[in-house]
Amino acid sequence: DGGITQSPKYLFRKEGQNVTLSCEQNLNHDAMYWYRQDPGQGLRLIYYSQIVNDFQKGDIAEGYSVSREKKESFPLTVTSAQKNPTAFYLCASSTTGTLAYEQYFGPGTRLTVT
């Protein structure tokens, strides 16, 4: 069954701690994305990667970091520098270089920092 998995579904951390959110895909997609969603708002792009070992900042990258060492994996670290880390985080993937731009989303991770 092809798709995107995110773990864990719920994550709780104390303020000042870094936390890493997992995202894995078996769709053989080159591109992967991380979004943040706050209540009543659309998706805001944190980071994206078009290819292994390369990634770019999105619209709200401050306080976050990523790596793309494998095609299947794109973990996101929420650092202590992120002022308001509590949110719903969504990972997505897509093909590149084609006329299909649909992004496939994972089930999300809800992070609560207290």
Next chain:
Amino acid sequence: GESVGLHLPTLSVQEGDNSIINCAYSNSASDYFIWYKQESGKGPQFIIDIRSNMDKRQGQRVTVLLNKTVKHLSLQIAATQPGDSAVYFCAEKFGDSWGKLQFGAGTQVVVTP
């Protein structure tokens, strides 16, 4: 519709009626548009997409209309069912972008019996 803040625009629809969800997009150079459905606590799911060289596209029970003159996109759902209750997002791809999507805030659809 677009919204900023805690409260999304809400569309209440009676079961069996048709729904029309509207979206104003930002960039006249956008060349691709997509609608997603997001149920509470889940990731968005693809519904339908349309390219800028088209005005209309139909899927199963859904139709997307694109009016480039006024930068407006709409999603029509025929014979709305309780399972259609969700938040619906439109997204656009800027013409110079390889694949990045810009998402709207979403519209909450509530289907009443």
